[in-house]
Amino acid sequence: MHHVSILDLSPIPEGGTPADALANTVALAQAGERLGYHRFWLAEHHNMPGIASAATAVVIGHVAGATRTIRVGAGGIMLPNHAPLMVAEAFGTLETLYPGRIDLGLGRAPGTDGATARALRRYFDSADRFPNDVVELLGYLGDPDAAAPVRAIPGAGTHVPVWILGSSLYGAQLAAHLGLPYAFASHFAPDYLAQALAAYRQGFRPSAWLSRPYAMMAAGVFAAETDAEAQFLRSSQLLAFARLRSGTPGPLPRPTDDLDSLIRAGLRAKVEHALSISATGSAATVRRQLAALIERYRPDELMITAAIHDPQARIRSFEIAAEVWKTLL
Template sequence: MTPFSLLDLAPIAEGASAADALANMSDLATRAEAWGYNRFWLAEHHNMPGIASAATAVLIAHVAAGTKRIRVGAGGIMLPNHAPLMVAEQFGTLATLHPDRIDLGLGRAPGTDMATARALRRGLDQGEGFPRDVQEVIAYLDTSQPDEKVRAIPGSGTRVPVWILGSSLYGAQLAAQLGLPYAFASHFAPAALDEALAVYRQTFRPSPHLEKPYFMLALNAFAAETDEEGLYLKTSMQQAFANLRTGRPGPLPRPVDKISERIDPAMLPAIDHALSCTAAGSPETVRRTIADFLERYRPDEVILTGQIHDHRARLRSFEITAEVMHGL
């Protein structure tokens, strides 16, 4: 069985609050552990009215404290927003509190707009220093030497697993060069998936962290009792994506019966292409779709996500998807 994990953004649904979103996140994490998910990751975004996972390390601590076995981590931390030492200290602290359960996925995008990026006091270097910063974080988490003047405490010696996240050839090349596991953001940016995966596997260099390539594929899942209901649930994410692309981010919209009446028909094909790595529908449809992705890409692991407005429907979707994955 291919290991399967879950990526959550703690969505703030239309008509709900950030407090509701965080309560739902905690509920989903405990259930994901019971359903057999391997990891529960949270993603860093800022100034997004529909996403409550801005303080990612804080939420990871909360989820890890409320669960027992599931790995918990960042998918990911947007490293240009942070000093490498502070990231190492935060995740070293998490790993000290929850040994062998913490993951650190690193991305080079700001996870927000440029005005907010400036408010975060990042250097606005467009990610040029990302490779250096990744290696600095890894060095802080490795075993320190007695003569080192700067150490991450806690952090040093925890060896928190570091992943590279990406949606382009850049991340694939860096992950391969450094010998790190690689997660591709195919759930919203699939255009370079095939080429990036080929580059990662063909140019991978074994390292002290990893002997051979380890690739995680991201898929959206909108599972329900029928195909019609699954496609109905998907319309919330389609609307949210359209709102973001037109500069109108907001809470996660309620699903609609006719998505073509809510999104400009000229924009809908681009939205559907961006969300093309998606399994939506009945358990059998979801099983068939995921099986096709597994056959094509042969991932070492799958991470599932899905912005669903109603929390009970979201729980049922991930429960069905877990059942499908166990069957595969």
């Protein structure tokens, strides 16, 4: 494994505001840079009352401007919501402003509900055009062609690294076919992780973008001074995910010791399964659990995420995690 990185959904905490969430995001990115994390990625979600990163490229620019060395990018941009040219222009502009620090991860899902997708003026059938849209986008970011009738300016010649994101075999196969790096969303969709990584590695075809396969997996990490404290902090994410699955998303809840009364047993089991690629506990416990995940899946890079209500506890969690993963590289 080469690197460890951070995925942040810029969570809006219960009792807080989007401004609080974005300030917390910057503080976490600055801490991540200080701690030696390799990348800091943000994700596109719309009409979500608990997530402040809907205008993902704007937030990426804000974070990149507040940091100096850490790579900043999208994990990801939901391409069915956008024209490839506009994505190329946005990320070409970011790369021009912050050269050598910008990543572009692309997802096939709309990242929202049907009504919001229609409000975005894009539709679910756009996902069927995803491979063609990826190839079109790669063309805009590649070597400039003065004869091309349409060019991304800025964008052409920036060669922004493009990743394919996925939670099934589809993205793995596409990334392998196109010769692009691949990131699996195992932090909330664990079922096809092993199969997807195997399909990607076995089917990979070298390209102008990448000579050999490079696979990232994501995991939740909740670290604290004790196992009990870490489990308490994680309760916010479990409750938030349960509410999302129940169709009642909201701000990131405050942590609780009483999940059993707040999440019915059947739903609790499904939530625990969906979020099972994770490590929760003291430094010793997190080290043991992360080591097992790395040994089993052999990722080239690990991206960790944690929806923790208290921003200081969240930074402390990433501090402990950094102490741990530096012993595992």
